[in-house]
Structures are given as C-alpha cells and as structure tokens.
Amino acid sequence: xxxxxxxxxxxxxxxxxxxxxxxxxxxxxxxxxxxxxxxxxxxxxxxxxxxxxxxxxxxxxxxxxxxxxxxxxxxxxxxxxxxxxxxxxxxxxxxxxxxxxxxxxxxxxxxxxxxxxxxxxxxxxxxxxxxxxxxxxxxxxxxxxxxxxxxxxxxxxxxxxxxxxxxxxxxxxxxxxxxxxxxxxxxxxxx
Numbered sequence: 001x002x003x004x005x006x007x008x009x010x011x012x013x014x015x016x017x018x019x020x021x022x023x024x025x026x027x028x029x030x031x032x033x034x035x036x037x038x039x040x041x042x043x044x045x046x047x048x049x050x051x052x053x054x055x056x057x058x059x060x061x062x063x064x065x066x067x068x069x070x071x072x073x074x075x076x077x078x079x080x081x082x083x084x085x086x087x088x089x090x091x092x093x094x095x096x097x098x099x100x101x102x103x104x105x106x107x108x109x110x111x112x113x114x115x116x117x118x119x120x121x122x123x124x125x126x127x128x129x130x131x132x133x134x135x136x137x138x139x140x141x142x143x144x145x146x147x148x149x150x151x152x153x154x155x156x157x158x159x160x161x162x163x164x165x166x167x168x169x170x171x172x173x174x175x176x177x178x179x180x181x182x183x184x185x186x187x188x189x190x191x
Contacts, residue, residue: 005030
C-alpha cells in the first residue's frame with residue numbers, strides 16, 4: 001500500500017539526510033514508481049524536496065549515470081516486500097490561518113481534505129509517539145505526517161473523516177489480509 005511505502009521512505013530519507021554520505025547505497029523500501037509519485041504530489045513533493053535535498057540529490061545523481069555504469073548495489077529502489085499492517089497516511093500542513101489534514105489517494109491523484117480555518121487553537125508537533133487531541137477516535141491505522149509545526153485540536157469533521165478512512169482500509173483487500181494474520185496469531189497464542 002502506498003501509505004506504508006511513504007512512511008518507510010520518509011524514515012529512510014530522515015536517516016540518510018542526517019548522514020549526508022553522498023551515495024545512494026541504501027534501500028528506500030518502495031519502488032521507484034511509488035517514490036516518483038510521492039515526489040510529484042503537490043503537497044508531499046515540495047516538502048520532501050525542502051526537507052531532504054542532500055539525499056534526493058544523491059538519488060538523482062545515481063539515475064543520471066548511464067545505465068551500464070550504475071552500481072546495482074547503489075540502486076536505492078531494491079524493493080522489499082513484507083506483510084506489514086496496512087496504514088493510511090494523513091498529511092498535516094499549516095499556514096497562519098488554517099490547518100489542512102489530507103488523505104491522498106495515490107492511485108487517482110485526488111485527496112480527501114479537511115481544512116480547519118482560523119483554528120481557535122492548535123497543539124505543537126511533538127516527538128514520535130506524541131498523542132494529539134485530534135486522534136479521537138484513535139486508530140493505529142492512521143499515521144499523521146506533519147509537514148509543519150501545528151497539529152489540530154479535536155474537530156468533528158476530522159474525526160468523521162478519520163473514521164471513514166479507517167473503515168475503508170479495514171474493508172480493503174489489504175485490511176482483510178491483515179485481519180486474517182491477526183486472527184491466526186490470536187489462535188496460535190491461545191492454542
């Protein structure tokens with residue numbers, strides 16, 4: 001699922017940007033097609049370019065080399081498959097007068113968006129693991145990616161959208177497959 005690939009790519013970019021090693025000998029954990037789609041997305045793409053310039057330059061440099069001269073061990077898109085819990089990414093961005101919460105639909109290029117205009121308040125973005133007021137209902141299937149420094153407070157429209165997105169994810173093929181994995185683990189643990 002694209003959302004899991006995006007989260008994996010952001011984790012890898014974060015690590016690689018801090019190393020600034022000038023090589024692309026790392027694995028992004030997604031296909032090049034998926035990564036190119038993220039870079040072209042109107043919301044996440046510019047943020048990636050601004051946040052990870054050194055690492056993206058290393059990736060671009062690899063693909064600028066003639067194919068016959070590329071070192072296969074430096075191809076950052078050696079894709080790995082695994083059975084991870086399906087998730088949906090919620091992109092959270094902010095301006096002075098609004099906080100935008102967006103669920104991209106990577107296949108169609110459309111998004112579901114809740115815009116909180118002139119918020120009465122907000123929560124500062126904290127370190128990984130921070131609990132936010134808007135996470136009501138809370139769902140491990142929705143992972144916020146903060147593109148700014150503000151998280152919204154609880155908003156009914158956002159709660160409804162998060163519930164709908166979670167339900168759709170659980171009813172998808174990936175959600176059913178994950179449910180089957182959980183059921184099997186549950187049976188094994190209680191055998």
